[in-house]
Amino acid sequence: GIQVEQSPPDLILQEGANSTLRCNFSDSVNNLQWFHQNPWGQLINLFYIPSGTKQNGRLSATTVATERYSLLYISSSQTTDSGVYFCAVTGGSNDYKLSFGAGTTVTVRA
Amino acid sequence: NAGVMQNPRHLVRRRGQEARLRCSPVKGHSHVYWYRQLPEEGLKFMVYLQKENIIDESGMPKERFSAEFPKEGPSILRIQQVVRGDSAAYFCASFQTGEVTEAFFGQGTRLTVV
Numbered sequence: 317g318i319q320v321e322q323s324p325p326d327l328i329l330q331e332g333a334n335s336t337l338r339c340n341f342s343d344s345v346n347n348l349q350w351f352h353q354n355p356w357g358q359l360i361n362l363f364y365i366p367s368g369t370k371q372n373g374r375l376s377a378t379t380v381a382t383e384r385y386s387l388l389y390i391s392s393s394q395t396t397d398s399g400v401y402f403c404a405v406t407g408g409s410n411d412y413k414l415s416f417g418a419g420t421t422v423t424v425r426a
Numbered sequence: 427n428a429g430v431m432q433n434p435r436h437l438v439r440r441r442g443q444e445a446r447l448r449c450s451p452v453k454g455h456s457h458v459y460w461y462r463q464l465p466e467e468g469l470k471f472m473v474y475l476q477k478e479n480i481i482d483e484s485g486m487p488k489e490r491f492s493a494e495f496p497k498e499g500p501s502i503l504r505i506q507q508v509v510r511g512d513s514a515a516y517f518c519a520s521f522q523t524g525e526v527t528e529a530f531f532g533q534g535t536r537l538t539v540v
Contacts (some may be wrong), residue, residue, distance in 0.1 A: 347527050347528070412481070
């Protein structure tokens with residue numbers, strides 16, 4: 317199956333800092349999503365982005381499908397951004413299994 | 427998250443009992459995933475179901491675990507004769523095929539086996 321690698325595994329930020337999270341995948345993808353799992357365990361949809369660039373407030377994401385990676389940008393980080401960020405993909409024809417990376421744990425300090 | 431409902435939110439079972447976890451997908455979605463998350467770990471795929479069909483159960487343990495998604499009603503993940511190692515958070519997600527196949531997750535069921 318398709319492999320998903322996320323980096324870095326852990327990130328500690330001072331409030332107000334910017335950061336970039338990376339997701340590499342081993343094959344062509346039909347779907348790529350970024351999720352935020354908050355400290356209460358909820359999985360929040362951030363972006364559905366199999367290709368291109370999207371922005372939502374202080375967050376933006378870019379997927380370069382031909383080079384098999386996606387980036388999630390967090391600008392002006394806030395303590396509420398803390399949690400685990402997951403990248404998940406489906407790949408191949410008629411393959412709808414959503415495969416997750418191991419996640420990046422982000423801690424934003426006040 | 428767009429209406430995926432899981433219940434119960436918390437479930438405590440003694441070793442050897444059965445656990446039944448329910449998932450109602452987003453209205454109009456006919457595809458469901460189940461995932462398991464152990465403490466401090468990522469999400470592990472268990473099973474992918476379409477209404478009345480199991481499409482991919484490659485992540486399901488061969489024994490004690492089963493899943494269904496009937497024509498009417500919620501999807502059910504059933505764990506028979508639970509053991510302490512089954513303690514985890516179980517998440518369900520739903521999506522619909524088409525141009526956009528964005529998946530939405532429920533809030534999860536936290537299963538504790540005592």
